[in-house]
Amino acid sequence: MQKTMTASANERYHRVIEQIDNLPALPSIVTRLIRVVNSPDTSAEDAASLIERDPALTTKMLRLANSAFYGIPRSISSVSSAVVILGFNTIRSLVLSASVMKMFSGNNEHTLDKERFWKHSIVCALAAKIIVRHFINVRMMDPESAFCAGILHDIGKLIFNEFAGEDYKTACEYAMNNNIPLLEAERIVLGIDHAQIGRILADKWALPLDLEYSIVFHHSPGEADKLTDLVTTVHFADIVTHQAGLHLWDDEVQVQEWAESKSILRISDSDMTKIMETLQESVEKSLEFFNIIK
Ligand SMILES: [Fe+2]
C-alpha cells in the first residue's frame, strides 16, 4: 500500500510541478506597488497614483478604509488620504489580498471552500497583527507586515486547488479519512506540501522576504534563518486560529505544538486568554474584509 502511494505521489508531484508553470504573473500594478512602498523616497501620491489606475482596486480600498474594519472616525474620500492614514504596509496588504483573491476566484472550486479558506487566513492575519501590537514587544516588527504575512501564509493551498485540483482533493480526503493533518497528507499524496509549493510561488512573484519566509516557514519556524520573530508570530497565529475552530473542514486535525512559539514570543497564560477573546471579534471583522476585498 505504502509503495503504491509513494509511486503515485511521485507522479502527482511531477504533475503539480508541470502545472505550476501556468501560474499567472502577479499583475504589474502589484509588483510596482510593492517596489514603490519599499522605497524610502516614495510619497503617498506616488502610491496613490498607481492604485488609481485600477478603478476596481480604488473602490475596494476606499470602501475598506471607510468601513468598521479600520474604525477610522472620519470619512476618507481619496486614495492618497487612504494611503496616508492607513500607511504603506496596510496598502500593500490590501492590494495583494485583492489581487490574490481575484486571481484565484475562478470556478475551479474542487476541494477548497474559498470562503472558509479566506476566513481562516484573515483571522490568522488579524491574530498576527493583534499579537504584534499588544502582546509582544519586538522592535522593528510592523503589525501590518504581520497582517499581510498572515493573509498569504496558506497561499500554497490555493495553488494546489487551482492547478492540481483533483490531486488535491485526494490529499484532503486522505487527511480526513486517516485523521491526520493536511500538511502531512499533502506530503504523502502529492510529495510536496503547501509551504514548499508556496516557495515556488514566492520566487516566481518575487515576493518581499517577509512574505516569502512567512509562507515557507509558517509550519517550521525553527528552520527560518532570519525574520524568526515574524515567522514565529505567523506560526503561532495560525495555531491560535485553528484553536478557535477556523478550519478548512469541521474536524480538520492540526498539529498543536504551540508551547515553543509561545515561550519564544513570551506570551503568558493571561495573554492567551485575551488573545482568544479578541479572536471572537476578529471572526466578524474577517467577513467584512472578505466581502469588500473579494
Ligand atoms: Fe499552513
Ligand SMILES: [Fe+2]
Ligand atoms: Fe493556516
